[in-house]
Amino acid sequence: MDQSQSEIIRDWYERYGHDLYRSMCAATKNKDDASEISQEAFLKVAMKVMKEEGSTTIENPKAFLYRVAYNELYKRYHKTKHEVHLKGILINTAFELSDEITPEREVATREELQAIQKAIKALPRKQQKVFLLSREEHLPQKEIGRRLGIETVTVKRHIIRALAVLKGVRKDFNDGS
Structure with a gap:
């Protein structure tokens, strides 16, 4: 300089x-x-x-x-908010399965979180945006549609497809795959 x-x-x-x-x-x-x-x-x-x-x-x-x-x-903020949200989901699930969090369970939870984050990043761009607005910013479907210029029914389809992908990731993870 x-x-x-x-x-x-x-x-x-x-x-x-x-x-x-x-x-x-x-x-x-x-x-x-x-x-x-x-x-x-x-x-x-x-x-x-x-x-x-x-x-x-x-x-x-x-x-x-x-x-x-x-x-x-x-x-x-976005990264932190995203990680906190996903960790909250996984920790709640872990508590439902067991009252005791062991080091092994904590590692497994962290690995599952990484798998979920990877799956979210792999979603098609519009689907990812819709899902994150829905789950992280807690916006109603109508507002998401307005913001992104798409129909509410399309918003609903994107959320359903994203949830199906994530459900598959969690199922694979819990099955030990």
């Missing part, structure tokens, strides 16, 4: 850094996460400035920084 690029980033950090950090604190309710996300946003913006050789391609640096930060926040 040459001197002018470094000065640009330093200027942006002085102008927007504190407000961006405060915004991330409000969004995450965690100072460490907010700090990491803010730093990651500035790093990504600095890399873009280096790549583009100047700030002329970034018309509104504040808006760009916030967009990068919120994208990072979304990626982190």
Whole structure:
């Protein structure tokens, strides 16, 4: 990074850094996460400035920084939310089967979770999106259809097909396959 690029980033950090950090604190309710996300946003913006050789391609640096930060926040939150949701399902199932969680059962649950996550990632893109909106964001089918521009009956079909795939994964897993 040459001197002018470094000065640009330093200027942006002085102008927007504190407000961006405060915004991330409000969004995450965690100072460490907010700090990491803010730093990651500035790093990504600095890399873009280096790549583009100047700030002329970034018309509104504040808006760009916030967009990068919120994208990072979304990626982190979405992944965490997804994992927590699936772990909750598996842990509840494990408790139904046995009051005692053994190390072996915990490993098996973790492996089953990985198999389910892999199966969800392998779903057709639209079906995956519908399923995640339904199960993670708890949106009604009508709202999912409105958001994605598809009929409610199509939403229902996507959910049924996704559940059938996941049921098959769990059955295979429980059968020892």
